[in-house]
Each structure stands twice: as structure tokens, then as C-alpha cells.
Amino acid sequence: MKHTLSFSRIVLSATLIGAGFSSAFADETIRDLAKERGRFIGTILNSEWFNDAIEPEFEEIHKTQFNVVVAENEMKFDATEPSENKFNYTKGDKMVEYAQANGLRVRGHALAWHSQVASWVSNYSGQKEKLLSVLKNHIDSVVGHWKGKVAEWDVVNEAVNDEYDAGWRSTNSVWYEGIGPEFLDSAFVWAHAADPDAELCYNDYSLEWGLREKSKASFVVEQVKRWKENGIPITCVGTQTHIEISHETTPQNVRALAKALAELGVTLNITELDIGFPKGSADQLGADDYAKQGHLYRQFMDVFLEEPNMGEFVIWGLTDAHSWLDDQQGKTQGLLYDKQYKPKPAFDSIMVSLKAHPASEVKSPYPESLFNPEAIKSSAKSTKLSMNLVGRTLSIAGATAARIDVFDIQGRPAFSARNVKGSVELQGVSKGLYVVRMQEGPKSLMQKITIK
Ligand code: XIL
Secondary structure, eight states, X not given: OOSOOOHHHHHHHHHHHHHOOOOTTTTOOHHHHHHHTTOEEEEEEOHHHHTTOSOHHHHHHHHHHXXXXXXXXXXXXXXXXXXXXXXXOHHHHHHHHHHHHHTOEEEEEEEEESSSOOGGGGGGTTOHHXXXXXXXXXXXXXXXXXXXXXXXXXXXXXXXXXXXXXXXXXXXXHHHHHHOTHHHHHHHHHHHHHOTTSEEEEEESSGGGOOOTTSHHHXXXXXXXXXXXXXXXXXXXXXXXXXXXXXXXXXXXXXXHHHHHHTTTOEEEXXXXXXXXXXXXXXXXXXXXXXXXXXXXXXXHHHHHHSTTEEEEEESOSBTTSOHIIIIISEEOOSSBOTTSOBOHHHHHHHHHHHHSOGGGOOOSSOGGGGOHHHHHHHHTSOOOEEEEETTEEEEESOSSEEEEEEETTSOEEEEEEEEOSEEEOTTOOSEEEEEXXXXXXXXXXXXXXXX
């Protein structure tokens, strides 16, 4: 208990508790303003929602206010493949059905991560070929199961370490220790083969700390550059952005990261934002503290709307009544709604930012069809790409001059040809299992092949 609280702070807190929070935007929704701007703004569905152990207000607010959703834990490895090759999609399906019924985009989280991996995977520690096939089977099955329903996957999560001189996380990661860094390349190639239309992200924390030389963010930008040069199908980076109220420079660091990724043709999403106060401080927080939190939320939203290669803005929870911050992070009160489901000043700050950025000025990184069901129907009619392998001759259809890339099972480029018309000989590729990517303009197709 602090004894230094000023009289005015006590009065402010009392006013806040007495009156509760109230919003100036009771009749409008974040969802409508986001949609008009061609953007996705949302929060997770907490595990309590999946277990039917959450207040009815939760879902009511969630589906009214937002247009993108993520499962807090239910699409992770340990949830979807609890025993080897025995998949459990029940909870994930529940979310996908909810999203479809309410017009929400689904982000899938997460495929290759060192944490929340099912315990049976450690039976294969250090066995490279086995781990490659375990990860491939997981990605094929999970991405395949939700093909066309999950718009975007966190393909790899948190693979960079926390060193001052950033590099790959080389300890306590069954994937890195057993396979090496090519587990990342492979994961992207397999995910793209399983759902060629899904956006594929690399997601991590502490990327909001800026592009200092050798920082985590700089390391990620370097890898994205390499992936793009090698034809690895990454389309987005996610900055988790779990921050504290004192981290005032972070919004502008996120802007700098967005600009660096724009040069590489990659989208940046804010994927897990929360802005916490120190744990135990809740009773002492006053209007000025909540205004400061709102100001930070607003700055993130300003950056998000001003950078044309930002697509999604996801907050890691909806109400302070259900947040990983209190249980696991030594932080508190980091979200848009308080424990009584009242919108906090941060909610209004987001609305103010949206209104200050009219739809005519906000660029969307997505095709219009995502927000316009009629356009989806007409684009579906356009010619489909296809390919067929006989011996070593790959015949293609649906494209006039395509680019063909072939990757081996470890995601390494094995063959590449541009301007392919009709067919191409896959010269110099040894026997084995491969993934072929065919591309023409915005159209692309991934298919598995076996060269005998
Ligand atoms: C957290 C969940 O919120 C907790 O319920 C769970 O116990 C641990 O994971 N980075 C991520 C998320 O990518 O998956 C984490 O979610 C938070 C940090």
C-alpha cells in the first residue's frame, strides 16, 4: 500500500469507482469502423469461453465489437494433437463455427512453437528425420482441416532468443534442437502447400523494442528478407506487443518495423496487444492512469491505420476479468474492458483514432473481396491454376507464363524456372518428395509431388 497517494488521486479514483466507466460511443462499434477501413480489429476468445465458463456479456460484446478472432490456447499443438497423429479439433471447430456465424475472420495460432508442444513430441528429441515428419504431419493435418476457414496462421511463434545480439532460440526448443533453423523454412512451405490461400506469419514478442542493429526486430527483418529471396512463402509478421504503461516509445518502433517490412512486401500485424499496469496497483489507479493507457492504445491504433501494410490489430483479451496478465505476467488491467465489462477510456481512444482516420484515407492491404461477398463470388470464377507431373515433365494449365519453384522436404529451393509455358522438365532434381509452387501474378498454387 502506497502512502504517497495525493488527495486528488484519491478523489479521482473514488469518482471512477462510484460512477464506473462509461463510453461516449455507446451506439457505435469498432467492428463497423474497422470494416469500412478494410482492416481487422479483434481480441482472443479466452479459454473460459471454450469451456462455457464465462459471463454472457463476453460473447455479446465480442461479436458486436470485433471482426477478427484468435483462440487463446485451443489451436496450439498440445490442444490439436494431444497424442501422436490423433487430432482433436472440437474446440477449434467451435470457434470457427462461431466466427462463421458472426462474420469474423479467424487467425490460427500457432503451428511451430517451442512452448505448449504435446509432451509425446519429446520422445523424439534430437531425431531430425522423425521430428521433420512429426511437424509436417501436424501442419498438413491442422492447416488442411481448416483450409479456407482459417484466413491466416502464425506458422512459427517465438523462434528468436532474448539475447542482446539476437539469434535463433537454440535451447528449450524441441524443433530447433532436433532439426535446426530449417524447421522454420519447412513449416512455411508445408503450411502453404496445405492451404495456398492462407496468409502465413512469423510471430514474436519484444519486436516493439526497435530496429537497433542486432535487435530481435532487426534479426526478424533479416530473416524475412532471406525468406523472400529464397521463395519461402511468408506473407506477414506478427508483433505480439505485450507491453507496460511505461513503454512510451513502442508505438513508433512498431511504425518503423512496419516500414521496414513494407519494403519486403510483407504485412505487419499487431497480434497480442495488452498494456498492463504493475500487479497490485489496481486499487490505486485513477483517471489519469487510464487516460495514459488510452493514449498508448490510441498511438498504436494511429500507427496501425497510417501504415498501409498493417492488416490486423488483435488484443490479447477483452475484459480485465479474464487475462493472462494477472495469472502469469505480474501485470494487471491491460485490456479495453474492466472487470464489470464496462469500456475503459482505452476503448474510446481507439474509437477516436478510427474516426480521425476516415475510410477514404486508410489503405487496406487486403483485396476488396475480403470485405465484399459479391466480389468473392466473381473472383472464384476466374481460371484456376493446375499442374500434373509425368516422369520429370511438369505440365501446367491456367497460366500463360508461370514461375515454378520446387522445394525439398526441408523447405530448401531445389529447382526454379520463370516464364514457363505449357510444361517444364525438372532437371537436376534427385528422387524424393517435393513441394511445387506455381505462380502467375497474384494467383498461386502449391502441390506435393514425388519424383521417382
Ligand atoms: C498464453 C495464454 O494466454 C495462456 O492462457 C497460456 O497459459 C500461455 O499462453 N505469447 C503467445 C500466446 O504467443 O500464445 C501466449 O498465450 C501469450 C504469449
